[in-house]
Amino acid sequence: MTGWAILLSALAMTAIVGVRYLISSGAFALATKWKHPGLYRGLDAQMRREIGWSLASAAIYGVPAGIVAWGWQERGWTRIYTDVHAFPLWYLPVSLFAYLLVHDTWFYWTHRWMHAPALFRIAHAVHHQSRPPTAWAAMSFHPVEAVSGALVIPALVFVIPVHVAVLGLVLTIMTVMGVGNHMGWEMFPRALVHGLAGRWLITATHHQAHHAAYRGNYGLYFRFWDKACGTDIGLGAFAPAAGGRERAAADT
Secondary structure, eight states, rough: OOOHHHHHHHHHHHHHHHHHHHHHHHHHHHHHHHHHHHTTOOOOOOOOHHHHHHHHHHHHHHHHHHHHHHIIIIISOEEEEEOTTTSSTTTHHHHHHHHHHHHHHHHHHHHHHHTTHHHHHIIHHHTSSSOOOGGTTTOOOHHHHHHHHSSSSHTTTSSSSSEHHHHHHHHHHHHHHHTTTSSSSOSOHHHHHTTTGGTTBHHHHHHHHHHHHHOOOOOOSSSSHHHHHHHTTOOOOOSSSTTTTHHHHOOO
16 A cells, blocks of 8 residues: 555656646746747747656656655655744744755756766756757756756755745745746846846846856856856856847857
8 A cells, every 4th residue: 555655646746746837837938928029939849849858857856756745744754844833933044045055056066967978968968959948948857867856855855854834935946946047038137137146146147148158057046156166157148038049049
C-alpha cells in the first residue's frame, strides 16, 4: 500500500506542477500579448516545443515533490510545520531568505555547470533553443537538467524548518521569477531594475542578457554569486521590451 500511496502522491504533485505551469506561463503569455502585441509573432513552433519540454519537466519535478508530500503527511519525516508559533515569528522571513539563498546558490552552480560544452550539448541546449525565450520557456528543460532542478527544494525541507505558508511563498516566488525572467520584457519598473535593488536582484533584463550572450548571469534570484565569481555581465545592451526580439536575435 505504501508504494501505491507514494505513486498517487507523485502523480498528484505532477498534475499540480503541470497546472501551475500552464496557469502561470499562460497568464504571462496573455499579459505579453496585451502589453507587447507581436512580440511572440512567428514563434508558434518554438512555444509548442517549450510547452512539451515543460510538461515533461513537470513530471520530473512531481516525483520528489510527491515523496515529500507523502513523507510530511503520512510519516512526519520533513521539517515542514503548520503551527506558526512553533518557532519565533522572526524566523518566518529568515527561513524564506534561507530557502531562496540556498536555492539560488544551487541554481547558480548547476546552471554554470550546464554551460560546460559536453553538458550543454547533452542537456542545456534544449533550454537555449528558445531564441528568444518566451513565457512558456521557464521549465523547458532536458530531463537531465530537470532532475538537477527538481531536487533542491524537496531536499531542503528535510534540513531547514519551514512553515507551510513560507514554503508556498518560496514556490510562488520561484514560479513568478522563473516565468518573468523569460518572457522577453521587463515587468519591474526601470527605477528598480537600474537602481540599488537591481544591482542585487535578477529580473528579465539581467537574465535576457544571459540568453543573448550564452555566458554569465547564471543566477536565479540574486546577482551575488555572479558578482563574487566574476560572471556578472550586467544588463547588456538588450532591454526586454516591445521589438526587443529582433535585437536579441542579432546579439546571439
